[in-house]
Amino acid sequence: MVFQGRDTLVHKLHDKQLQVFTNFLACFVKPEHLPPIPRTLAGLELKGDKLLTARDLYVGRVADRFRREHPKHHMLKPFLDQVLQGYIACGEYLQRKLPLESMTLQCLSAVDPIARGHSKTGHLLRELMEMLSKFLPADVDVQQEILQYGVDQSLPTFTDGEDAVSWWADVSDTGRYPAHSIVCVPWATD
Template sequence: MIMGLYSSVFPLLKSFVILFEMKEPLIHLLHEEQVKLFKEFLVCYIKPDVVLGATTSTKLKKLDISSQSSQINPESMFLGVKAQTVVRKSAKKDFVVKGFLKQVSEAYTLCGKVLQDKLPLSNPLLKSLGAIHPEARGHAQTLSYMQKLPTYATTVLDEAETQEYDQEIRKFHIDNSLPEMKGTRIDHWWGKDEVTKSYPNLSKLVQAILSCFHGPQVESSFNIMNDVIDNKSGRLNLETYSVIQTIKYRLSADEKTAIQFFQKKDYMHESVDKILFKNMNSSNREYKADLEKKRDEKLLKKRELDIRAKNTNSKRKAKELIANAAKKARLGHCQNLKK
């Protein structure tokens, strides 16, 4: 039951982290996505009307999510398909199930409190950054946020440019001649000639803001591995990470490159290293067994989430379908609570 709960709830948190691991700048979406994440997590165990009542991020920060009156019954909390099936089939007086539901309630409350305390939901800077999205223009609140941006990036514009900037943002909000945003990265849009020529100071400030780092700090841990950088570095599992560290440490200790370490004086006639050969075979067997195990787990998960096999032609598509099915289950849970 616990693993079923984890596999259903964790994708919600993971999707938020993965979103900001992308190469394109998304700092302007940080506030909106944090609020969305917090609300979607709360509705797993908090009454929907309580969540809907918190109409602003400030109210979300002050929301009493530890109160029993704000929470739904443990049996109605989002448990995931697998755990929910076990709970429904068991007797109401089953002490194992009762203990599990109590732990779920406590875990949700604790995790929700951590998110509420740690997420900068009411941060004025992040709120203002959302105003740089081209599709957000045309609103008084957006204009107000844009007026505050130079106070956060004080070194980008000088006094004369700041005055021109204030005039530019007003014109920007009523300009219908600007190109559409659809399918374009936000930094590419702000770099277009028609934008930079018409609004030089505004685009200068926005481009400086979009260059700010917004990814998880955990990515910096890869530096200890002598900058292991590739297009999938953020997806390395712990075993692979550990193996790379071990190999690099050994090579560094011997002060040799990989070629020097395994080089032979006469590779045509020297005997094969039997230990190395044995280790390679063993590693290959374990690797194939691990792939087979993961494949079986994915098939089982697809059956549980009722995903049609014809829609899973690729690994990426399969992952997307599983994540969407889990999200659909959470949304279905919310809809049932409203009814």
């Protein structure tokens, strides 16, 4: 990966883009319309009763102070209308361009050791293994491996922020998860 630092972080990409997009939408969309569900956010119509009022629209600290101190200023309404239109245009552009519904990125998020032990992680790992099935040994029971991985208490502990590739290399060294190791450990090579 050319544009990343020392650590491999592709497993964080989907969650991070979802967080950034949701944080952006929170500037002008009511919170109750912002569930962290990719399909919902990708198809969300950015109009009508879903939008914050002009009083609640995020405009920054300086503009917010002006809005409070001069609520009847003749330039305030046109300014807020333009800000809202800008937010909507940017939001719609991001909906079209961000791969919010990318199954590949969602599946890659399942190799994050922090996600281990959750049923959704197991489902995403199965999808990922299916995507990469031609690279996996034919004699490995991938389903059984995924089930065991999700509940294996003997694996090394992992703390968010640690290097996931190093952790997976340690897991690979145990020899217990050959399919996982094929999928996760090659990231260590540059």
